[in-house]
Amino acid sequence: MKKHLTIVIKLGTSSIVDEKSHEPLLSILSTIVETACKLQKDGHRVVIVSSGAIGVALGHMDMERRPKHLPQVQALAAIGQCKLMSLWDQLFMHRRQPIAQILLTRNDIADRTQYLNAQNTFIELIHMGVIPIVNENDTLSVAEIKFGDNDTLSAITAAMVQADYLFLMTDVDCLYDSNPRSNPNAKAIEVVEDIGDLVADVSSAGSSVGTGGMATKITAARLATSAGVTTIITRSDKPGNIAKIVTHAESKKAEELAAKRSSRQSSIEGTESLSNSTSNLTLEDSSLAKKAVVKEVSGTNGAVSPRLDAPSLPPLHTRFIPDLHPIRDRYFWLLYGLAPHGTVYIDKGAHRALADKAGLLPAGVVEVEGNFAQQEAVRIVVVQRKSRGSFEYEKEDPAPFEVGRALVNYSAAEIKRIRGLKSTEIHGALGYADSEYIALRENIAFGNRTSRPTTPNRMSMSHEAEQRH
């Protein structure tokens, strides 16, 4: 196994406190501590993303359920966060393992300098042999600046620390193609090569004290795999399985990478591919081999691992294979660190120009939506004009599709006035010209799965992610 793997372990509220009594689940927490210390001892680095502040506070304050009123939730988070950290600290102290608390809001990382500061702190802590324990800073978070669920926060953390693995610990073994509690023939999905083609049961809504569910785990897996992080969904009540799963995944990695490369190579002809200026990221990746590898396991009733007949196999889990060309650093930050404030619709010619590493010129802009300012993030959506030079575009055939995000040099109102013009005409239209480009190429990042027209299934997931932004 590669030395010095970086492993992010995300524990939801339901793994930390009992859903009814809100008492801490000490056996799970203790096994996590033992697992994390063993991994550190073996030369790996561990980061924990721990929910549970509000859940712990409910128990501490003898409250039956999570309140609805935001200031009350924020107050509970403030009460619970120190109890939670004290709990972790006591458990880790038995192993003489130092820990550190990192609390983040989306606002913190929307500023590039602050994002880099957070990243540097993580790197330094890891270097010092400390285990960072991350949570959302709920006391400051309101809807607009919330990650909303710690699944997304854990994916962003995993990207920030360039983790090898993200473990999303949950209350089922893995993803299934249908609900295993109601369908005894539900099949376990053990490997996902491409989330774009995943058909899975996401009906699990999460616990009554947490906010995430299976859908947010898939969103998190999409973010993390796009940053090159192998993402695992597995049971939280058996944290000891983490090391076994890593060993198994490491042994599979090389052969799967080779297979993915050769499948990509053989189908690349005839397929339009576009790239980020430094990462060579393929936008139109429909040529890649994309499938969820579903392996049937018998007797899935109740989502309990039925693997007694196959002792040599690793514990049941779902493994999302990371993208061949990860989106890292600034491009990841542009895509997922920032909340988009609007949409700029561009034509296919502009899309092609971006692929050739040009910036976005006003001539290629068809429509603008939202009320954004200069230097704010927007979605870039490609449309087909109804006729040459027209600002009308096809709404369904072909459907508009999002290709990425950009930081713009002009506000929404300004872009409305200069769309369709040549750069030399900007000054005449506005009375000034800050830049010849709507967005510089270095300020545009392409996503590898936001590029194609979305199926209803995918659409609902990306909308959900957007709402959380």
Ligand SMILES: N[C@@H](CCC(=O)OP(=O)(O)O)C(=O)O
């Ligand atoms: N930040 C919150 C947890 C957010 C949340 O509910 O996340 P999760 O339990 O993963 O769905 C807390 O510490 O209570």
